Amino acid sequence: MRRVPTGVTVVTTLKDGEPRGITVNSFASVSLDPPSLLVCVNREARSYLFISSSRIFCVNVLAGDQRRLADHFSGRVRERQFADVDYTVDTTGSPVLGGTIAHFDCALSHEYQVGSHSIFIGHVLACSARSGSPLGYFNGGFHDFGIHVE
Numbered sequence: 001m002r003r004v005p006t007g008v009t010v011v012t013t014l015k016d017g018e019p020r021g022i023t024v025n026s027f028a029s030v031s032l033d034p035p036s037l038l039v040c041v042n043r044e045a046r047s048y049l050f051i052s053s054s055r056i057f058c059v060n061v062l063a064g065d066q067r068r069l070a071d072h073f074s075g076r077v078r079e080r081q082f083a084d085v086d087y088t089v090d091t092t093g094s095p096v097l098g099g100t101i102a103h104f105d106c107a108l109s110h111e112y113q114v115g116s117h118s119i120f121i122g123h124v125l126a127c128s129a130r131s132g133s134p135l136g137y138f139n140g141g142f143h144d145f146g147i148h149v150e
């Protein structure tokens with residue numbers, strides 16, 4: 001898998017008024033009708049129970065200058081993760097991070113347990129795209145893929 005280049009997302013959710021986020025690169029498009037996507041989350045991650053019980057999540061696609069957020073949401077900060085993070089909300093109430101190049105706000109439609117992880121299928125209720133460059137991940141490190149969209 002180190003040879004598979006991907007983007008980097010932060011999957012956020014809101015459970016009992018508490019926002020939560022996890023850095024995830026196992027993101028893929030699933031279906032156009034209904035608009036659906038997937039992310040795979042380790043069931044040992046603290047964020048797993050937040051997403052499976054709130055049944056809402058937002059996939060935030062990080063921009064090239066957001067490595068700090070990717071680190072922040074990959075286990076560095078355990079409590080009050082959003083204390084210093086700029087965000088708004090869209091349809092579900094899950095955090096929509098500022099400065100990203102896209103977000104997909106979803107209702108959890110299916111969960112499939114496969115080994116250590118769960119595949120969460122999200123029904124996309126709202127989304128938006130912005131100009132910028134994506135943050136890339138390859139061979140265990142963050143990269144600038146040298147691409148830009150208007």
Ligand SMILES: Cc1cc2nc3c(=O)[nH]c(=O)nc-3n(C[C@H](O)[C@H](O)[C@H](O)COP(=O)(O)O)c2cc1C
Binds near residue numbers: 021026074
């Ligand atoms: C670039 C990157 C991609 C990651 N992708 C995933 C992923 O797809 N699924 C997953 O469960 N964890 C993934 N992780 C690991 C989680 O972000 C990390 O284990 C996190 O600390 C677990 O969150 P928790 O705070 O909910 O326990 C990734 C980490 C990085 C840095």
